[in-house]
Amino acid sequence: MKKVVILGDSGHSKVISDLIYSTEGMLLTAKLDDRYNEAFVREGVTKGPIRYLRQLLQEEPDICVVFGIGSNTVRKKLVKELGLPRTSFITLIHPTAVISPSAVIGLGTVVMPRVVVNADSTIGDHAILNTGSIIEHDCKIADYAHISPQAILAGGVEVGEGAHVGAGASVIPLKTVGEWSTIGAGAAVVYNIPGNVTAVGVPAKEIRKEGI
């Protein structure tokens, strides 16, 4: 059994817990979140502040870590602060996801139920491919990006670091969503979107710089 610690204990982490329960050979051992001041055990799972991870790793160095935190910026900040070896993080893929043998998925990335990742796509580290999203062939999704439920990236789309593609949004072939940008729910991206902006609508247009 591979023991897994989730960092974060709110909404998104519930789905990550289910992902662990539905993956053979994995055991959820702890959920750490800074809303807790000290460690305790509830229903067989250790809860405690994120700093408690050090102690858990000292006791059991083989423990794997994954984020249950939806904020792309917070995941990046914690990776920096924790300074763990990249291989401490585990990739979780729901058994109903369909992943091309030629696709590459980074460490710490989570792939929710009914996701499709087609041929020659690459997904970075600590990304979220949320429920039912479709990543067509030859896409490149950078670290910390979040592709929301039912979003569709057509062939050859690039999504920059930390970008968030909202629920049900679609991106037509070969277009780019720049780093740390947000695409609103239901948008249709038909032009390249630069970095650090929010874009909404059909076709998607910038409503704000600096992202959200």
Ligand SMILES: CC(=O)SCCNC(=O)CCNC(=O)[C@H](O)C(C)(C)COP(=O)(O)OP(=O)(O)OC[C@H]1O[C@@H](n2cnc3c(N)ncnc32)[C@H](O)[C@@H]1OP(=O)(O)O
């Ligand atoms: C499992 C999960 O839950 S995964 C999480 C998935 N999350 C999402 O898909 C959320 C995506 N987020 C959105 O769509 C948000 O509305 C955002 C980020 C685009 C904008 O949020 P905010 O900054 O709060 O913008 P705000 O609500 O103030 O709206 C600003 C304007 O944009 C419009 N707008 C906001 N979102 C959208 C949208 N998705 N499509 C079209 N117009 C929109 C608003 O109507 C408003 O227009 P107005 O100025 O004419 O009144």
